[in-house]
Amino acid sequence: MIRIEQLTARQGSFRLGPIDLDLERGGYLTILGPSGAGKTVLLEVCLGLATAAAGRLWLDDIEATQLPPELRRIAYLPQDLALFPHLSVRDNILFGARQRRLAPEVILGRLQELTVLLDLDGIIARRTVTTLSGGEKQRVALARALLPGPRLLFLDEPFSALDAAIKRQLQIKLRQINRELGVTILHVTHDQEEAFLLGERIAVMIAGKLRQVGRRDDIYYRPASLAVARFLRNQNILELQVDQVGTDGSCKLVGSLPLVTSGCTGIRPGERVAVGIRSEEVVIIRPDRPIGNDLLDNLFDARVVDILGFGGTHTLTVAIADSGVRLDVELPNCAFRDLGYAVGDSLRIALRRRSLWTLPMNSSSP
Amino acid sequence: MSFKRDLPFRLALIVPLAGLTGYFLLLIGSQYVFFSAAAFLHQLALPEIQAAIVLSLGSATVSALLAVGIAVPGAYLLARREFPGKRLLDTFLDLPVVLTPIALGTLILMAWNTPAGRLLDDLGLTLPFTVAGVIAAQFTVVAAIALRLLKTTFEQIDPRYEQVARTLGCTAASSFRRVTLPLAGRGILAAFILTWARAVGEFGATVMVAGTARGATATLPSSIYLAMSVADLPRAVTLIVLLLLISLAVLLAVRFALGSRP
Incomplete structure (x- = not known):
């Protein structure tokens, strides 16, 4: 689905990589790292929003290193969501599908599916996105990202500004989206609980490099480095x-x-x-029990x-x-x-x- | 108790502002001594005054449209892209803002005396003592202002909107058209109104390039100058009141265009 080979990038004095990573169709990979580790830079390079200094990127076995962002078909949910403030909730959700000129019946079918999955019924008719609550904005941004039918969904710390209860609801929604809709997800976070809750595989990124990539228990119980x-x-x-x-x-x-x-x-x-x-x-050894x-x-x-x-x-x-x-x-x-x-x-x-x-x-x- | 302790600080804030407001009121209110409604209406009916009004409003509209039309792509480029020499170019483009308009007008005249200027003149773009000269002078003064205002407008729009639009299928051009331009709409309108108002009030460069021929190239500001040079106070007051009304309308329009934004 996505394969990254020896990818490097520079932003000012920061150096990313070289990064080698792959993610299979339908998988859920979380990239876990502290702030400033380069997680967002990696996403931006993969999205085509920032330039790679070296290395190659493959999407569905097609080399995409030089493809412009609009041809990569990777949906992106940035930390601040970037809902378009000049558009209504419906127009925000339909933005990508209209831009990609999807057939109306396809749009309608997906919209109905997402309305149920993301509980959009009460908010889709709102004339502005600026009055939505944090959780509502997340659901609208997810619907906007998913409606055009992307090959991949990139999430960049999407729940960092939410309170614990809403965060957990949306985390469960994400698992549903991954399992029921089969959407392949690459999710960047600094929140260890979120990374271990959602990621089938976890990649730990520190100071611009992937230090360990593996399954949950391997990362948790068998760290590869100090x-x-x-x-x-x-x-x-x-x-x-x-x-x-x-x-x-x-x-x-x-x-x-x-x-x-x-x-x-x-x-x-x-x-x-x-x-x-x-x-x-x-x-802890209990004195009343055998060892x-x-x-x-x-x-x-x-x-x-x-x-x-x-x-x-x-x-x-x-x-x-x-x-x-x-x-x-x-x-x-x-x-x-x-x-x-x-x-x-x-x-x-x-x-x-x-x-x-x-x-x-x-x-x-x- | 706390009010008394804060009193000197409060006075230090209030007194300068009150003084400035009083000074402006004195300037504007002093017109009342010389103003008469009959003289105002009489002056407005004169063909040369009407010509000055039409020329000022028309030339300012054309020059502001030209300035904003050129500044939108230019300001977007300066706000969004990095390229070698950008800071130097940015500083260079600020020159007309700080240079006195008289000097700018002189530069236009001198440029039209170079081979390139003469070629443009031969092609029909004659500036000295023409309406085209009025527009060119106003454009030269306001273009850099429009560029500065619009660069700030684009800088205030988070580039993340465009980036998300790109991932949703937009090309660079369509993300600009569908996302950035609508978000910049109020800023562009405000920039147009402010540059238009600056163009209406432009005097120095206009006088240098186009002169002050009554009924031909005399604008509202140059007509005030002409009136005062022959001590024609009723005419000067009429033109000043007109400019005051235009300024008030502009300020209200800008406030409306920017909505509740500070």
Whole structure:
């Protein structure tokens, strides 16, 4: 559907790429990255609104690098939506379909479908778009983008200005659009929750480069570099030294916290590595229950030094005995209430081998 | 309490504005001493005054249309595209705004004494002491103003609208026509009204190029000058009141054209 090969671009002192990326028909890819990472520049180059310095872009196996934007048939929902203020809601929605001179019966059929899907009935007759609410504007902009039947839909932080409830409704609509209408979507966001909720695949972009592209769990639990791990809010990162590497890919690490991890392929004894675990993967051992074999490798006594509540979860900061290492442990509220921990309480924690990721220390810039 | 503490600051804001308003009222109100309705109507009936009115309004309309017609594409180019030498060109095109109109008029006369000017003259574009000269002088003064006003208008329109229009199937030209031009409509109308008003009031360049031949090339401003040079106060007051009415109409029209925008 879309294939990007070694694409680079420059905007002032900013350099994008080289980027290699592909997205199959009907897929949903989110590009996740901090502000200023170059996500919008990448979209603009793919749309033909900005010029590529090098590289190639393929759309449905046709090279599109030099095609003008109007011939690429990629719909675009920018962050500010850019609804045309001089046109009515209906004229905004019909703008692209009329410009592409679609047959009236085709327009009517699609309009009826989108009116139902996006709940446009109450707003389509409005004479101006300027009085619409944020959520209504999003739905009108989506309808305008989808009505001409684009081969791809690009979304650039479309929900950043919306409150949580409306944002969730529209995120569900987007999944419907992707699954029911079969629209291929490339969605750019800095919101990690949104990226993981919507993207079948996720590409992490930092400082103009794609640092990792993969499925949700791979990105979440197996960051490819320290930069990705830090961006994805891996709070528990330790710098340790490899003592032994086993034939099964496991390794024994020494340093501030002795650990046994797996997935050490390519790492040699004596090398310094970064080891991490997500806070919700840290296991609290309950004294009244037996300990599973997979928890025996990395079992530690600890003490609660801080507790923070975040809506549905609580994060305990625990200091591991005799090490000076502090780890965050995230618990759902029900588990937190059951365990009843307070600051100063002692507990035992375990770090499963399979929950730990290990990276060479020089992996910040792959 | 807070009102008293703020009083010096409030006075510092109000006094200059009140002083300026009073000064303008003095200028306009002083016409009342010399104004008589009978003399006003009598002057309006004179053919040479009517000729000056028609010439001023007609030539200003033509020169403002020409200026805005040329400034729309030029200002759009300057507002939207980057090209080598753009800042230099932008500064160069500002020259007529800061140059005194007398000098601009002189430049026109001198240019018509070059081979290129003589060629244009031979082709029928004779400027000295003609109505074409009046239009050329007004155009020279107002074109750069129109360019400046319209560049600001286009800069205020988010280019994202055009970009989205392109992704919806518009070419560069059709996105300009279907999106940018309608969005710039009020700004273009305001630019036309303001350049037209500036052209109506133009004096220096017009006098230099076209002279002040009564009933032929004398405009409203040059007729005021002619009237004052022979101490014909009733005529001068009539023409000033006319210009005041035109100015008031222009200001109201601009406010209407721009709607609620500041």
